[in-house]
Amino acid sequence: MSSDTVDGDTRPEPADPGRPDTAELSRPARRQAEIAAYVVEHGSVSANDLVEAFGVSVMTVHRDLDELERQGVVRKYRGGVTAQPTSVFESNVAYRLNTAQAEKSALARHARAMIEPGMSVMLDDSTSALALVDLFEDITPLTVATNFLPAISKLTGLRDITLVALGGIYSATHDSFGGMPCAEAVEALHTDFLFCSVSAVSPTHAFHQEEEIVLVKRAMLRSARTKVLLVDHGKLQRTALHRLAPLTDFDVVVVDEKTPADLVQALRDNGATVEVAPL
Numbered sequence: 001m002s003s004d005t006v007d008g009d010t011r012p013e014p015a016d017p018g019r020p021d022t023a024e025l026s027r028p029a030r031r032q033a034e035i036a037a038y039v040v041e042h043g044s045v046s047a048n049d050l051v052e053a054f055g056v057s058v059m060t061v062h063r064d065l066d067e068l069e070r071q072g073v074v075r076k077y078r079g080g081v082t083a084q085p086t087s088v089f090e091s092n093v094a095y096r097l098n099t100a101q102a103e104k105s106a107l108a109r110h111a112r113a114m115i116e117p118g119m120s121v122m123l124d125d126s127t128s129a130l131a132l133v134d135l136f137e138d139i140t141p142l143t144v145a146t147n148f149l150p151a152i153s154k155l156t157g158l159r160d161i162t163l164v165a166l167g168g169i170y171s172a173t174h175d176s177f178g179g180m181p182c183a184e185a186v187e188a189l190h191t192d193f194l195f196c197s198v199s200a201v202s203p204t205h206a207f208h209q210e211e212e213i214v215l216v217k218r219a220m221l222r223s224a225r226t227k228v229l230l231v232d233h234g235k236l237q238r239t240a241l242h243r244l245a246p247l248t249d250f251d252v253v254v255v256d257e258k259t260p261a262d263l264v265q266a267l268r269d270n271g272a273t274v275e276v277a278p279l
Helices: 027-042 047-054 058-070 093-097 101-112 127-133 149-155 179-187 211-222 261-269
Strands: 044-046 075-077 080-082 120-123 142-146 161-165 169-171 176-178 191-196 205-208 224-231 242-246 252-256 274-277
Touching (some): 047 058, 058 075, 093 127, 101 224, 101 252, 101 274, 120 127, 127 191, 142 149, 149 161, 191 211, 205 211
Parallel strands (some): 120 142
Antiparallel strands (some): 075 080
């Protein structure tokens, strides 16, 4: 963590090997990267927490938070800052990458069994679908289409993958491409599978906080033969601002085994085909 105590301090600061990619940043940018990591780790913190943790002034903390909010990394609220989702805002990708990792791995393993070599697969910009990429190596050749930059980066390193990178308007918050240009690129395709996720699921519908994300996900639903929704138990019994689709629009809804049996039954009672992935 940064050791400066006043604005403008020019004392040298040792490199932090635990924070990759920060060594070449300026002092403010390096501190902002560390603050972002701290907020992601803790979910929500107060400005005073950051003052104490980083040894900088309240003014410096607020200036750094303003910049991080401008980048879409955090959201400020009265007295503090958060990386956690709300019914209106989705959490940033760094936060999502570090939540429910065991559950997402279980969902990916279950989904992987549905794929055979030679198929075409579409992945949305969810971290649940991203977990599938690490399992593709032994089921190639595959054609994979995605708008998620972390997935694109991983897929470029795999052999026998035909990668279709779905471009559009880049969002730093989601590290993905979206908007109408992306939706149009999606609609030019027809894949065997879509593997996707959402931020909230009620007993009857899938929801997402952001209209631009919903636009692309709906295009993906129209462009795949078999549609699979991957949902960890933490997303159930929740809603968000925009209703994406009824759960019956998905051929399969995969949940992890931490999902209470009564919730699984409620989904089935409302017409969804539900499969439970063991952890």
